[in-house]
Amino acid sequence: MASLFEGNASEWVGKVFTAEPYPVTSVDIAKFAISLGVRDAIHFDRAAARRLGYPDVVAPLGYYVVVRLSRPHLIDITCLARDGTSDYDMPPSRTTTRMAGETLVEFRRSITAGDRITLRQEITGVEEKQGRSGPLGVVRYEFSYLDAGEEEMIHETYSRLVR
Amino acid sequence: MTGLPDASADAPVITALQARPDPLQLFCFSAVTWNLHRIHYDLTYTQGTENLPDLVVPGPMQGAWLLQVAATAAAAWPGRVESFSYRNTRVAYVHQLLAMEGTVISSDGTHAALSLWVRLEDGTRTCEGVARLRRRTGAPAQPDVASPGVAPAGGT
Numbered sequence: 001m002a003s004l005f006e007g008n009a010s011e012w013v014g015k016v017f018t019a020e021p022y023p024v025t026s027v028d029i030a031k032f033a034i035s036l037g038v039r040d041a042i043h044f045d046r047a048a049a050r051r052l053g054y055p056d057v058v059a060p061l062g063y064y065v066v067v068r069l070s071r072p073h074l075i076d077i078t079c080l081a082r083d084g085t086s087d088y089d090m091p092p093s094r095t096t097t098r099m100a101g102e103t104l105v106e107f108r109r110s111i112t113a114g115d116r117i118t119l120r121q122e123i124t125g126v127e128e129k130q131g132r133s134g135p136l137g138v139v140r141y142e143f144s145y146l147d148a149g150e151e152e153m154i155h156e157t158y159s160r161l162v163r
Numbered sequence: 164m165t166g167l168p169d170a171s172a173d174a175p176v177i178t179a180l181q182a183r184p185d186p187l188q189l190f191c192f193s194a195v196t197w198n199l200h201r202i203h204y205d206l207t208y209t210q211g212t213e214n215l216p217d218l219v220v221p222g223p224m225q226g227a228w229l230l231q232v233a234a235t236a237a238a239a240w241p242g243r244v245e246s247f248s249y250r251n252t253r254v255a256y257v258h259q260l261l262a263m264e265g266t267v268i269s270s271d272g273t274h275a276a277l278s279l280w281v282r283l284e285d286g287t288r289t290c291e292g293v294a295r296l297r298r299r300t301g302a303p304a305q306p307d308v309a310s311p312g313v314a315p316a317g318g319t
Contacts, residue, residue: 028195035191036227037182061234061244062227069223070197083208084199098200100222104248 101159137162249292
């Protein structure tokens with residue numbers, strides 16, 4: 001069976017990517033909340049957030065995805081694949097279908113406006129196996145979301161599927 | 164315990180959220196998350212190149228909705244969301260009615276676990292996950308959440 005990946009994909013295991021800090025703003029949080037249809041005042045109103053002990057407006061828990069997808073993928077638009085994605089963080093593949101696999105997120109503290117989050121990403125595994133509908137490539141990642149003091153706010157284990 | 168249904172076999176389903184995302188909402192979510200995959204906002208590409216019937220609801224969007232369900236349940240307990248694992252099991256398309264639901268699968272007074280899912284009208288589940296909650300006490304368990312002015316995650 002021909003490999004789904006080009007070259008020696010296992011050499012990608014252990015690669016670490018660290019993005020420039022992502023500045024979290026109240027506007028960004030409001031946009032994310034609106035896109036989900038979430039209306040809780042603590043996502044829009046600093047006073048409401050402060051009454052609950054937060055320093056500023058609070059991001060919905062799912063906001064970490066903004067940090068994961070935005071900063072690392074700020075590349076020239078001509079460098080994107082035809083489907084709009086970028087593959088900077090995975091071994092070159094002979095296939096074009098990409099899917100999200102299982103995600104595990106551990107929350108240490110909330111994200112609030114004013115945070116500057118540094119994303120550290122490590123490839124922890126590359127493997128190929130036989131899926132229900134044919135060969136399947138799996139790229140595994142660990143993400144650390146670090147605050148300005150380099151304390152981990154969120155830890156994420158994620159896999160990306162290639163078919 | 165209060166605020167969460169008992170973790171018994173007949174525990175009531177938590178129905179906390181429904182959504183019927185339209186193309187505008189998919190575009191907004193894709194833009195703010197910088198998810199540039201065309202299948203979420205470019206119908207011509209989606210149908211013509213990917214041979215999919217319609218725009219696809221992003222997996223992280225469904226995960227974020229399930230997290231809202233978990234956060235709401237945690238706040239009422241009261242507690243916070245410690246972790247959440249999920250995976251997308253089927254494709255959900257634009258304009259489909261999505262019900263974000265869950266039930267308690269375990270609880271011991273300090274910790275609780277919720278099974279959560281996104282369900283289509285025909286019963287098909289498109290996303291499934293488990294959220295683990297920790298009950299909030301007078302003394303926060305984690306040093307970083309004990310800092311003045313910083314409230315625990317999941318308190319929404």
